[in-house]
Amino acid sequence: MSIRTQLPGALVLEDGRIFPGVPFGAETDAEGEAVFTTVMTGYQEVATDPSFYGQIVCMTYPLIGNYGVCPEDDQSRRPWIAGMVVREYCDEPSHWRSTGTLGEYLARHGIPALHSVDTRALTRHLRTRGVMRAVLVSDRAGRSDDELRELAGKAWTPNTADVVPAVAGDFRALGPKDAPHVVLIDLGVKEHIIESLLRREVRVTVVPYGTTAKAILALGPDGVVTSPGPGDPVNAAAAVFTVRDLARSGLPFFGICLGHQLLALAAGAQTSKLKFGHRGGNHPVKDLLSGQVHMTSQNHGYQVDAESLPVDQGWQIWMVNVNDGTVEGLRHQRLPVMSVQYHPEGSPGPQDNQYLFDEFLALVRAHWERRQPAASVGLAAQASTGGSE
Structure with a gap:
């Protein structure tokens, strides 16, 4: 699977900040709570950790996907994140245990993701303003920034009910x-x-x-x-x-x-x-x-x-x-x-x-x-x- 460069997407926060990116994973949109994690490896474990349910996770480590995925690393029966945001995505993993790419894995489970995002700026923003509602859109075409901001302001988060x-x-x-x-x-x-x-x-x-x-x-x-x-x-x-x-x-x-x-x-x-x-x-x-x-x-x-x-x-x-x-x-x-x-x-x-x-x-x-x-x-x-x- 080659990285798609057309139809750029974005992460849109409820305070109006927009972080553009290139979509990979599932070609869909997601809503949830935008958070960040500082782990340097373990993106598959992050995706399958039920504690991340309903959250759009920013990976602060810049290179994600380089060792692929394998079934033994799943922490639960399926991924629970709402979406993933990364700086640089590797679509040609190299590891003897790898059975596929992270993009294929997320697509199989219906989870959208973005790469080429300024994750440093996003993390600094969340540290300053706090985690918040957000939407991740794989295709911004036909929708204005104001429409996306309105969606972000109404996004569901896992803190509103017993999840x-x-x-x-x-x-x-x-x-x-x-x-x-x-x-x-x-x-x-x-x-x-x-x-x-x-x-x-x-x-x-x-x-x-x-x-x-x-x-x-x-x-x-x-x-x-x-x-x-x-x-x-x-x-x-x-x-x-x-x-x-x-x-x-x-x-x-x-x-x-x-x-x-x-x-x-x-x-x-x-x-x-x-x-x-x-x-x-x-x-x-x-x-x-x-x-x-x-x-x-x-x-x-x-x-x-x-x-x-x-x-x-x-x-x-x-x-x-x-x-x-x-x-x-x-x-x-x-x-x-x-x-x-x-x-x-x-x-x-x-x-x-x-x-x-x-x-x-x-x-x-x-x-x-x-x-x-x-x-x-x-x-x-x-x-x-x-x-x-």
Whole structure:
């Protein structure tokens, strides 16, 4: 497929700014929220991250498409972005795993994109003015700039309603049956989160959004994970009550990204929208308990308001963003509950935060061992010491 140079398109923002570009991908228009991400690789993972649902994503790294696409990199069953905007698009990828071009991939899924856009100017504009409504048009012919601006001002965004049902998956049972059992609430989970759990030899039951705490507890879990997902956490009100009951149950609980925000709401805290969000693979986060700083992969537009956290009820801020001081992690002083605002599986982005799965699963295994019959525990102890005398 050759890059089309005719019928130039544009990204039009609700404040009237127009960024012209050359279309690739699907030959259609899109509406959504214009955002940017600073990841240098992983454009396919970005496209298939459900947290990007309904957003037109500007890739700040200038060269996109150079290593093609392959099915193994999909983070979900389909791409969720509304559109993509890049500076330079490579339509002749070179990589041994590549099964096609990014343009073909987006076209197959009906997603439009633009290249030859001044992405630096666009990113600076969004940092200054904040993320906003936008339309991406593949063909400006026959439409005036004023008409396009009017469309941008009325564009739908994923913050106006509960959009989690659009991306959440179905029930799945995975992993060995005779292992610690983790229930994962799917609010738009990425596959690498599930893989990060399975490679640690636990049983994972994925339950759909809307599953009640009572139904989850009936599955007999040793721990619960609440996944990332799109939209304003306040709109996912039903999940707040589920998370509240699970966090109070005494089970190990791990909230990731949207799961972190829902945990904060369940604790009685508040959330608010960030000006331009945290999206990229290079966000420094400080662990306030250890003093260590970790580079993290992030994709969110909302934050937990630190001053609203009820610290008198045992809640504490665990991690903060080094750049702006926003809350990046929560813990409870008495309950086995933890959460992070970023993506510990690092897809795309750094992998050095995988230790969080180990920390959570240590709590899970301790809970599982307490549930085993005394005879089984004795046999396990004998096996670990080489048998009895």
